[in-house]
Amino acid sequence: MKQVVIIFWSFIFGEVIGAIGGALEVMTYKPLTIGIVAAVAALITSNGISLLSKSDSVK
Numbered sequence: 001m002k003q004v005v006i007i008f009w010s011f012i013f014g015e016v017i018g019a020i021g022g023a024l025e026v027m028t029y030k031p032l033t034i035g036i037v038a039a040v041a042a043l044i045t046s047n048g049i050s051l052l053s054k055s056d057s058v059k
Helices: 002-025 031-058
Strands: none
Touching: 002 031
């Protein structure tokens, strides 16, 4: 369930940040691409942090 929440919120935040960044940089805004990249980056980051903290607590 945690993964679904991460995907949902990272997609939303990615869209907001992409729209603002696209307007500031005068670039085209591709909503689906930005949302997918944000979701994948958030999943990799959250799982990486989780794995690193588990390996620390095993000692």
